[in-house]
Amino acid sequence: MMPLAAAAASQTSTGEAVQFWILGTVAVLGALGTVLMKKSIHSALSLAGTMIILAVFYLAQGAYFLGVVQIVVYTGAIMMLFLFVVMLVGITAADSLKETLKGQRIMAAVCGFGFGILLIAGIANASLDTFAGTGAANAADGGNVQGLAHLLFTKYVWAFEITGALLITAAVGAMVLTHRERTEERRTQRELSETRVREGRQVTPLPAPGTYARHNAVDIPALLPDGTISELSVSSTLRERGQVRDVSGDAMRRLAELEQSSDRWLGRDEPRPAVGSAGRAENNDRAEEGAK
């Protein structure tokens, strides 16, 4: 242990105190958000916020290198990795926060509170009235980065080397874990079509979305000749999520309008019953906009 510097202080500057209390509150809120948000993507964003605040705290405490690394590596790389996996696993899968294990929540509360209280009591018990500050340590080697580098490549060089081995192992491990060996031969197009004919399901290619419609977006299903939509024409993911935009009413409405206008032109008076069900007219406003 280095002896505490002679210029030991007992208080930080007021500016830092103000910053601590404001950002500290936000950090705790972010942490609670991480734990309590139902959607994992919200949790991830809350965590990113907390991490950025921690970076600020590092900077404020003279750990300039770590502050930058926190932003670049943690917030930049690791949290992005989390987001990737969240997207991969399913963004919409909202968690129920209802507890299923008996007694788990009570035990968690008891242990968590007990542990937190113990930690805080332990810290309160320690004599932390004065502190040395990082200024002198930073200045000794001509800067924070130089100081860290000095330690890393002298005192901690062995740990540093080991860490390199750990990273390599982790990279290889991740590849091994996620790599899947194809156990059977890939089926050719001919085989696939033969299977389709043999099983008698959907011999033709699936209908493309947007057919018989004025839209060609992927979330708009194709229309069958009778004017109803073809479920097969949209991706199953969109179907699952209920994000299919049904525009079949639109075409029917347009047909009715055409007939109405021709009736007016021909001078027929008796009105015809409207074509198309009300149930399908979810996007009527859009259709009207299109009509205009």
Next chain:
Amino acid sequence: METLIGLLVAAPLLGAGVLLTGGKRLDRVGHWIGTLLALLSFVFGAVLFTNMLGKDADARTLNSHLFTWVPVDGFQADVGFQLDQLSMTFVLLITGVGTLIHIYSIGYMAHDERRRRFFGYLNLFLAAMLLLVVADNYFLLYAGWEGVGLASYLLIGFWQHKPSAATAAKKAFIVNRVGDIGLSVAIMLMFTTFGSFAFNQVLPQAQQASTTQHATITGIGFMLLLAACGKSAQVPLQSWLGDAMEGPTPVSALIHAATMVTAGVYLITRSGAIFNAAPDAQTAVVTVGAVTLLFGAIVGCAKDDIKKALAGSTMSQIGYMIMAAGLGPIGYVFAIMHLVTHGFFKAGLFLGAGSVMHGMNDEVDMRRYGGLRKYMPVTFVTFGLGYLAIIGFPGLSGFFSKDKIIEAAFAKGGTEGWILGGAALLGAAITAFYMTRVMLMTFFGEKRWQPDAEGHEPHPHESPSSMTIPMIILAFGSVFAGAFFSINDRFLKWLEPVTGHSEGDSPVSAGTVTGATMVCLVVGVGIAWLIYGRRPVPAVAPRGSLATRAARRDLYQDDFNHVVLVRGGEHLTRSLVYLDHSLVDGVVNGTAASVGGLSGRLRKLQNGYVRSYAVSMLGGTAVLVAATLLMRAV
């Protein structure tokens, strides 16, 4: 020359290996291989013997160290051989009589489809026994000792399809185990006391330490006696010998004459230095010997089964030897001499009995023999010579060797000498009685033949020459061996450098002893002739007196064992089982049940949900933090 000792053991061992692993393709030649290898072993023995004769009496011991068997720090067991005059005597007896029995078995087992296996076991028996007598340390001797036990088990139970044979084999094995415990304890005691097993280390040290470690050496002596009792069928471990007659007759001959039962005598003679240093153990040895010689003789009187009668006689004769060996330097030489002559005549008697059975459809009951001397002349003559030898007819080998033992018993001196000498004389009278009984019931009198279970009338006939030739050779031994050994005290001079000898001071002269023996002999023969020779022998055994019935039941030895050991053991195990069920199982099951219940509850914690585990982790961390803070606060 030293290499030959190893080859001596290796030849029959090789035979056993080849015959037992060779499979059916050796069925046609197996018995020749076995016999040739036994003969080869005998030739090696003879070469070694002539070589030994060419040397000075004190420099005749050959030593051969093969390899170190168990080299552990402070514990070294070597495989090494020591061939001195004592071992040499045994080697010649074992290989010589063993080879004759092999030749005899070729004829005797001709119709047995497992003959190859039989010869493999015989070879194994020879190899183990040879290893036992040429080992230069107790550890290797123990290996041979156990090998003998194994081979005897295999051979007694050779006709394993007969439940009685299987039981007899088990009985022999188990009773022998009791003796083996004695030997192993003795070896352990030797190692802790003297730090070695080698004869040339232990025996001289035992002599020196007789005053300082008297109790230990006495203990070793008693343990060795227990071992000898097991192998040599001495009271109280004698019960297996009679049942061992369930084996094929050549096996009985081999066990009784050449191999197994002589091992105990060898062990005691070899360990003479230990017994000399432990007079109490020596007294126990003579007591066992004297009791057994009477016990065996009495049992032999009542048996109608020719082989069992001979088994009782073996027990009795081995009792003579053990008693002689227990007399110390006065008796060692005569024990071994009697052992050798006994080897000849007992093998001859057993082979003769086998020959009789061979001709009588495997009938063993002497009450169904009678008058066979006309039908089996060779068997009759050889058996008769063996008979004369065993009862100590003057001039035959038993006369010389048994007479010496009786003299030595009197030479022990004091009351002890009188008691032992009296027992030996009484034994001689009873021996004359029961052997005459066997002789008369088998070869004289009228025919009492009866058809066997399948209704075949017996057609007594002389056995093939492969069986009679060994019998003739053994008969020669029975007749001349004793005289050959005794002239100029040849045997005494031969063996003295190894066992030592002292004359003792007999209160009666040698002539008196011989005269008394003759009187006993005549009395025994006369009584037998009065009962079995003058009157016809009933074909069904009469009820007999209380003593006869007791003797028929082997003086209740099996009943005693059953009541004391088997029942006692059963009660002990039953109470132990009860204890085990109630106490041990209760504790074990209770522990298991409580652990099971606890784990049933604990496993609920393992619900597989990561978040539950995380709570436990956080809780644990909180406890650790609290502990740290508390420690700091304190």
Next chain:
Amino acid sequence: MNPANYLYLSALLFTIGAAGVLIRRNAIVVFMCVELMLNACNLAFVTFSRLHGNLDGQVIAFFTMVVAAAEVVVGLAIIVSIFRSRHSASVDDANLMKL
């Protein structure tokens, strides 16, 4: 203001993160909460560095970041492969680790 307040903030953030790990079922959110805990530790390290007037705390925080990066890579890869096989990102669904 005493810089020890940063430590209190750090303890608070850590506890919130820990509670999040225990409460949330979505593996990605659980993972974010772990990151929050790591960040809270880093804040404590940087503050300790300031209190002691040396840079060792910052070096440790730097190492924490590197390890966290490696952890994120492997952890997210695991989440993606679990999602592929089980079509769920809930940590409660992966409860095979029981009797």
